[in-house]
Amino acid sequence: MSASPISIRGVSKVFRTDERELAALDGIDFEIPSGQFTSLLGPSGCGKSTLLNAVAGFALPTSGSIVANGTEVTGPGPGRGMVFQEYALFPWMTVEQNVAFGLEIKGAGKGAIEDTVRQLLGMLSLSDFRKRYPKDLSGGMRQRVAIARVLALDSPIMLMDEPFGALDALTRRNLQDELLRIWAELKKTIIFVTHSIEEAIYLADRIVVMTYRPGTVKRDLMVELPRPRDPSAPEFNALKRELGQLVMEEQQRHHTDELRLAAID
Numbered sequence: 698m699s700a701s702p703i704s705i706r707g708v709s710k711v712f713r714t715d716e717r718e719l720a721a722l723d724g725i726d727f728e729i730p731s732g733q734f735t736s737l738l739g740p741s742g743c744g745k746s747t748l749l750n751a752v753a754g755f756a757l758p759t760s761g762s763i764v765a766n767g768t769e770v771t772g773p774g775p776g777r778g779m780v781f782q783e784y785a786l787f788p789w790m791t792v793e794q795n796v797a798f799g800l801e802i803k804g805a806g807k808g809a810i811e812d813t814v815r816q817l818l819g820m821l822s823l824s825d826f827r828k829r830y831p832k833d834l835s836g837g838m839r840q841r842v843a844i845a846r847v848l849a850l851d852s853p854i855m856l857m858d859e860p861f862g863a864l865d866a867l868t869r870r871n872l873q874d875e876l877l878r879i880w881a882e883l884k885k886t887i888i889f890v891t892h893s894i895e896e897a898i899y900l901a902d903r904i905v906v907m908t909y910r911p912g913t914v915k916r917d918l919m920v921e922l923p924r925p926r927d928p929s930a931p932e933f934n935a936l937k938r939e940l941g942q943l944v945m946e947e948q949q950r951h952h953t954d955e956l957r958l959a960a961i962d
């Protein structure tokens with residue numbers, strides 16, 4: 698694999714509706730090296746999901762280009778797996794059927810599918826739940842299945858859009874720890890969208906802070922704290938304050954913009 702499995706080059710995105718044009722992203726430009734855990738951080742409306750969807754190939758940029766695994770992104774592809782906040786599981790399938798689904802579509806053999814599913818269910822502590830249906834699982838368990846399902850495809854790139862946003866604090870921390878363990882073991886390149894500053898610092902090698910509309914890169918910094926990270930450590934809190942200031946500036950712009958739009962309506 699090349700040193701930069703993801704290159705984002707001059708990416709802009711404009712949404713056009715009948716009434717107006719909305720510039721969601723403007724001139725985003727950065728490279729993500731292999732195996733890096735990058736977090737996109739920013740308040741609501743700064744284009745985090747839009748950028749992630751562009752890398753996934755779900756909604757392409759208006760201008761600029763994205764190269765993933767050496768190939769220009771022109772649509773979704775097996776080299777990039779996506780985990781959403783909403784679990785996106787098939788409700789009529791059991792846990793093991795959900796995890797096996799992508800492998801069946803790929804045409805993998807029965808034995809290979811069984812081996813992979815067994816290994817992933819073990820890795821995510823889901824073995825005892827393999828015959829259950831999503832409705833009989835907690836939110837945290839469902840999100841484990843969603844992660845296992847993406848891992849089954851063996852994509853070198855994992856894209857995660859606020860995957861733990863709907864979970865309670867304890868479950869969230871458990872899954873963050875699991876994700877770090879899996880990331881270290883499988884050496885995935887991850888882009889993780891969050892609006893939680895603490896989550897970004899806890900997880901990421903690198904944090905890209907985005908500006909409110911149009912989304913641009915406001916700050917791009919490496920998190921040098923050793924792992925496992927301690928959210929009560931002074932260095933952790935110093936970084937939290939620094940990032941909090943940056944995010945708050947953008948939140949303020951969001952607020953001002955909303956007031957301006959309300960005045961126009």
Ligand SMILES: Nc1ncnc2c1ncn2[C@@H]1O[C@H](COP(=O)(O)OP(=O)(O)OP(=O)(O)O)[C@@H](O)[C@H]1O
Pocket residue numbers: 712713719721739740741742743744745746747748892910
């Ligand atoms: N399909 C669309 N059509 C029109 N506008 C859109 C569309 N998708 C997103 N937008 C707008 O683009 C901007 C960026 O949205 P996006 O969802 O990427 O932000 P975000 O940072 O991920 O926010 P959140 O954390 O709330 O999901 C927002 O103003 C949003 O309303």
